[in-house]
Amino acid sequence: MAEIAQLHANDEKKYRTAPNNIEAEQALLGAILVNNEAFHRVSDFLQANHFYEPIHREIYEICGKIIRAGKVASPVTAKTFLPDELIADISMAQYLARLASSATTIINAYDYGRSIYELALRRSLIMIGEELVENAYRPDVDISAHEQIEETEKSLYDLAERGRYSGGFEGFSKALRDAINLANEAYQRDGSLSGIATGLSDLDRLMGGMQKSDLIILAARPAMGKTALATNIAYHVATKYKFEANADGTVKTIDGGIVGFFSLEMSSEQLATRILAEQAQISSADIRRGKIHESQFAKLVEVSNKMDQIPLYIDDSGGLNISQLVARARRLKRQKGLDLLIIDYLQLLSGTSNNSNINRVQELTEITTSLKALAKELDVPVLALSQLSRQVENRDDKRPQLADLRESGSIEQDADVVLFVYRDEYYLKNKEPKENTPEHLAWMNEMEAVHGKADIIIGKQRHGPTGTVQLGFEAQFTRFYNLAKSEYLPERLE
Numbered sequence: 001m002a003e004i005a006q007l008h009a010n011d012e013k014k015y016r017t018a019p020n021n022i023e024a025e026q027a028l029l030g031a032i033l034v035n036n037e038a039f040h041r042v043s044d045f046l047q048a049n050h051f052y053e054p055i056h057r058e059i060y061e062i063c064g065k066i067i068r069a070g071k072v073a074s075p076v077t078a079k080t081f082l083p084d085e086l087i088a089d090i091s092m093a094q095y096l097a098r099l100a101s102s103a104t105t106i107i108n109a110y111d112y113g114r115s116i117y118e119l120a121l122r123r124s125l126i127m128i129g130e131e132l133v134e135n136a137y138r139p140d141v142d143i144s145a146h147e148q149i150e151e152t153e154k155s156l157y158d159l160a161e162r163g164r165y166s167g168g169f170e171g172f173s174k175a176l177r178d179a180i181n182l183a184n185e186a187y188q189r190d191g192s193l194s195g196i197a198t199g200l201s202d203l204d205r206l207m208g209g210m211q212k213s214d215l216i217i218l219a220a221r222p223a224m225g226k227t228a229l230a231t232n233i234a235y236h237v238a239t240k241y242k243f244e245a246n247a248d249g250t251v252k253t254i255d256g257g258i259v260g261f262f263s264l265e266m267s268s269e270q271l272a273t274r275i276l277a278e279q280a281q282i283s284s285a286d287i288r289r290g291k292i293h294e295s296q297f298a299k300l301v302e303v304s305n306k307m308d309q310i311p312l313y314i315d316d317s318g319g320l321n322i323s324q325l326v327a328r329a330r331r332l333k334r335q336k337g338l339d340l341l342i343i344d345y346l347q348l349l350s351g352t353s354n355n356s357n358i359n360r361v362q363e364l365t366e367i368t369t370s371l372k373a374l375a376k377e378l379d380v381p382v383l384a385l386s387q388l389s390r391q392v393e394n395r396d397d398k399r400p401q402l403a404d405l406r407e408s409g410s411i412e413q414d415a416d417v418v419l420f421v422y423r424d425e426y427y428l429k430n431k432e433p434k435e436n437t438p439e440h441l442a443w444m445n446e447m448e449a450v451h452g453k454a455d456i457i458i459g460k461q462r463h464g465p466t467g468t469v470q471l472g473f474e475a476q477f478t479r480f481y482n483l484a485k486s487e488y489l490p491e492r493l494e
Contacts, residue, residue, distance in 0.1 A: 021115055022053055024112045025056045027102075027103065029059050031103045033073065034106070036063075036072060037106055045113070048060045050120035059078065059096070059099075062081045075097050150323075193209035194209060194211065195208050195210045195212070196237055199232065199236030200480065203471075206467055212380060213376045215372040217405070218419045218421065221387070222387070225421055228473075230261075230344055232478075232480050233383070235307075236256075237340050239306075240257075241255070241256035241311050242254050251337065258336060258339045259338075260313050260315070260332045261314045262342065263316045264318060264348035265344055266316070271314055275307065280302075311337075321350045322349055325349065338380055339380055343384040343385065344385045346367060346368070365410040368384075372416075389404050389405070399420075399457065418458070420455075421454060452473055454471050455469070470483055471483060
């Protein structure tokens with residue numbers, strides 16, 4: 001008996017019809033045929049392919065074309081563009097008339113549309129599930145299991161995004177309330193910043209913190225310290241993380257944030273060593289070589305215990321393309337939360353196209369456009385590091401400019417903020433003249449003036465001023481820090 005019951009259950013599953021509601025489809029089409037205003041209530045999210053019944057798709061599509069042409073869609077005008085015969089004993093004209101005669105009101109048109117749309121999403125969900133099962137049973141030799149997971153995640157996320165009813169125009173009053181709330185949060189927050197604080201006070205003062213939905217480019221030549229600056233910011237944001245629970249069970253970040261760090265160049269262990277060196281103020285070279293004494297090791301353990309608790313998540317996978325990165329960022333946002341995303345660095349990402357005719361400029365355009373869209377979609381600042389072109393080295397003045405952004409003008413175009421890291425000390429130390437000469441004495445004075453200092457140049461800022469901020473830099477600890485203001489220093493005794 002149990003086997004028979006199981007067979008019966010399997011047969012039911014085999015012959016189940018996909019989710020649908022023919023009555024809701026008929027009710028909505030009838031409402032549209034009686035009053036075309038019903039179409040405008042649903043047309044921004046409901047499309048013809050969301051209908052389950054094929055003839056209903058045709059009717060909805062024809063009605064939409066008639067209405068958009070500025071004409072009235074009715075049983076009389078619509079039947080001209082539809083097949084005459086519907087089924088053996090009913091014509092299209094009769095069916096349209098029946099739909100219109102049974103329509104009640106357009107008040108429920110939006111609810112009918114939502115119901116049809118929800119069911120269409122469920123059908124799409126079933127298709128994704130069936131495709132997943134089929135591909136898992138019959139794998140493609142060129143696609144790994146992990147790639148299949150990422151493709152399925154992308155399909156599910158795309159479906160979720162299409163399933164939103166929100167969007168389109170909103171009243172200015174709502175945008176105004178959002179702006180006032182942002183200003184209030186900035187007023188209440190330490191430092192009065194509207195964005196996420198970097199921990200570098202002069203930089204925060206000029207930028208107002210890192211703003212949600214902004215794409216921030218941090219660019220420099222190699223050895224300038226851009227990765228060090230990114231890790232400094234990541235650690236500061238993660239350690240300052242504070243949150244409060246909302247009434248609906250969700251969590252709202254009130255300070256700092258959850259940080260996602262894509263380390264495409266260094267391993268997570270190397271990145272952790274850098275942060276350890278910075279926080280413990282022990283040379284990263286000494287940590288790697290084991291040249292530390294007992295008290296330093298105790299400090300490393302203390303710092304590592306503190307670091308263990310912070311919401312900083314590192315992905316050190318190499319060879320990622322932009323769609324994989326986007327999928328993983330969405331997953332982190334969904335599973336752990338996300339307030340700041342850092343990518344080290346842009347030139348190590350690849351595009352999604354397999355077309356060999358696509359050049360690197362087009363590929364980088366796709367990458368920066370996708371990152372800007374991701375920042376808006378996840379509503380978080382995206383800090384992306386970038387290399388500068390070698391033309392900087394050919395100039396006498398080696399301070400970077402926007403034109404030095406490597407490989408594509410799209411970096412400058414898509415970025416909301418462009419920051420450059422520049423250290424005069426790096427270039428000056430390679431120009432040492434012969435000792436015991438007047439030139440050497442002048443060089444030593446110059447070196448003293450720039451030793452341990454770095455300039456952060458704001459080359460572009462869509463919503464604020466440009467300018468230069470000077471920071472302290474300790475190369476052995478890979479640490480940037482705020483310089484003390486001369487007016488706050490004690491007076492010198494002569």
